[in-house]
Amino acid sequence: MKKRPENLSILFAAAEAAPFAKEGGLGDVVGALPRYLARMGHDIRVVIPRYARIDRERYGLLPLPGALVVPMGISGHQYCGVYEGRLPGSEVPIYFLEHEQYYGRDGLYQQDGQGFMDNDNRFVFLSKAALELCKMLDFRPDVVHAHDWHTGIIPALLNTSYLHDRFTGGAASLLTLHNMQHQGSFYPGLMEVLGIGWKHFNFLELEKDDQVNLLKGGICHATLLNTVSEGYAREIQTPEYGWGLEGVVRERATDLYGILNGVDYEEWDPARDPFIAARYSPRNMKGKALCKHDLQAALGLPQRADVPLFGVVSRMVSQKGTDILAEAIHRILEMDVQFVMVGNGEPWAHFYFGDIAAMYPDRFACYIGYDNVLAHKVEAGADFFVMPSAFEPCGLNQMYSLAYGTPPIVRATGGLDDSVENFDEKHLSGTGFKYWSHGATALFDTIGWAVYTFFNNPKGMAALRRNGMRRRFTWEAAAEKYEEIYRLAIRRRRGAEYCRNRFGE
Ligand code: ADP
Ligand code: GLC
Secondary structure, three states, X not given: OOOOOOOOEEEXXXXXXXXXXXXXXXXXXXXXXHHHHHHOOOEEEEEEEOOOOOOOOOOOOEEXXXXXXXXXXXXXXXXXXXXXXXXXXXXXXXXXXXXHHHHOOOOOOEEOOEEOOOHHHHHHHHHHHHHHHHHHHOOOOOEEEEEOOOOOOHHHHHHOOXXXXXXXXXXXXXXXXXXXXXXOEEOOOHHHHHXXXXXXXXXXXXXXXOEEEHHHHHHHHOOEEEEOOHHHHHHOOOHHHHOOOHHHHHHOHHHEEEOOXXXXXXXXXXXXXXXXXXXXXXXXXXXXXXXXXXXXXXXXXXXXXXXXXXXXXXXXXXXXOHHHHHHHHHHHOOOOOEEEEEEEEOHHHHHHHHHHHHHOOOOEEXXXXXXXXXXXXXXXXXXXXXXXXXXXXXXXXXXXXXXXXOOEEEEOOHHHHHHOOEOEOOOOEOOEEEEOOOOHHHHHHHHHHHHHHHHHOHHXXXXXXXXXXXXXXXXXXXXXXXXXXXXXXHHHHHHHHHHHHHHOO
């Protein structure tokens, strides 16, 4: 599409982008949002590392001529190659940084539960290389859009060493906070690699608890900030959800927005999903029963239609309430129910839920690992989808489950609270089941409510399914909101530049 003058140039810099490299929802967002922004006419470029698992041939990636020279402060200049591809189903260019030492290994962030020792350099390199890439591409972004701690330092770089850069000097920055728990906190010496001067290692900028905190640097320096739901934008201003950064977030509260993620309905739609046993839609739900049958077979459970089947697809970490589920699961399985779980994460959970499967072979089955096809089968085949999260910035699975007519059972926090409406038996309204206190008893009670509804309230079940499938969370709507924030950020940046030129720094 031809670039109109009012269209924007935006650089997305992130650690993940589906389908190339994805550990969670960050990958989904970076794989989808740019495509929808491009459809609006904007010139979007995406940059991520070329991890070893990204097969260059499979995706037809082509090398760009030359190499990027990336200034890594005290570590000197470092070099990397760049490969170019397209986000599938679009013309959006995505660039992959080829650096064997940093990215030529299995795993994006860790191995066997241990974060890589050089994650500081790996992601500072990504952040700087993303800005250097603009020179190679002759690309002058209006906005650089950074995501989470991995590229969170970019706004600080734009305000310091890149302030007068010919390509990125005028760029505004937006930092999206997908998760406040992970902040990129490293030894102070990292300041020497950042090369922006020790004066920025202070309480108001990059320093937290005597460490360099990359996310904090981004929060302080970004032109604007957003989280992936309105609820989470409010929550992170409190000690319970701010992970020690609630003070700096509050400082910037007027520059902080909440935009709920969208669903890529081209991938998550039961009417055309190629991974599920039978297609179905609100008008003809027959296929859903076949999907349940198929899911039970896939995971070795008795193929019964008359039992409520609960599903989980999730990273197995405390954020997702895996510990709470572990506490509640024996009580849940005393009822006549089935439960399937697809996930991986903390090693204790692999053993624990593996044992549960051995103890209750007719009721509980799990697949430990990452399997996208199985994730689709769970969304379609389960009667209910369970998300007992301690915190959830947005959460995508509950929105997928709504689309698949699988009412979610959620703890009312962040995006879960924003996207699910509690079931009202009297008015047959609502899309799922909510509870508030983060504990095994509340989870068990709410699952009990769902079991009761399954057996005794067929009208309620049908209404829940119907209401959920009608609910849409489109990327088109989210992309429009992002566009608004980009424009606001550009105005702010220009205003700041004007003041700097007129009154000096
Ligand atoms: P988070 O990013 O915190 O993990 P989200 O709900 O935003 O949570 O996104 C999770 C994404 O990762 C969804 O697309 C989900 O289907 C996918 N996912 C998580 N675990 C697995 C797994 N074990 N196998 C397949 N897909 C998974
Ligand atoms: C994070 C959050 C999740 C959110 C995702 C995408 O991983 O944990 O809630 O949906 O980012 O924004």
